[in-house]
Amino acid sequence: MSATPACIETNTVFKMNHSRARQHALDGASPGDIVLFHHARGMNRIITMVSGSRYYHVGIYAGGTQVIESRISGVSKRSLMDAKFQLRFRVIPAPGGPEVGRAALLLKRLHHR
Numbered sequence: 001m002s003a004t005p006a007c008i009e010t011n012t013v014f015k016m017n018h019s020r021a022r023q024h025a026l027d028g029a030s031p032g033d034i035v036l037f038h039h040a041r042g043m044n045r046i047i048t049m050v051s052g053s054r055y056y057h058v059g060i061y062a063g064g065t066q067v068i069e070s071r072i073s074g075v076s077k078r079s080l081m082d083a084k085f086q087l088r089f090r091v092i093p094a095p096g097g098p099e100v101g102r103a104a105l106l107l108k109r110l111h112h113r
Helices: 018-026 044-051 098-111
Strands: 034-038 055-063 066-071 074-079 088-092
Touching: 018 088, 044 055, 055 098
Parallel strands: none
Antiparallel strands: 034 055, 034 088, 055 066, 066 074
């Protein structure tokens, strides 16, 4: 299983600035781990209201500060540290452990060449 601590979320890190809280949430994360986004704003709130879930979006951790996600404009990679997004997220281990997560990430990269 991945070394990602369970339930590390950006909003549970007290007395840290947003950037440090986001980095703390990534400590121990492995490429292929799942990134769940919460505290929806704007139109994303509709997703949480209809689904009953606190999460409105999901991505795949790509290493460093990067996440791969599917958006209306297509699949993209972006930084989780971008201050303009004020992202709040939770990282959970990839099912099957880091090897499976890395394999899924590699397959995604090969598929989109």
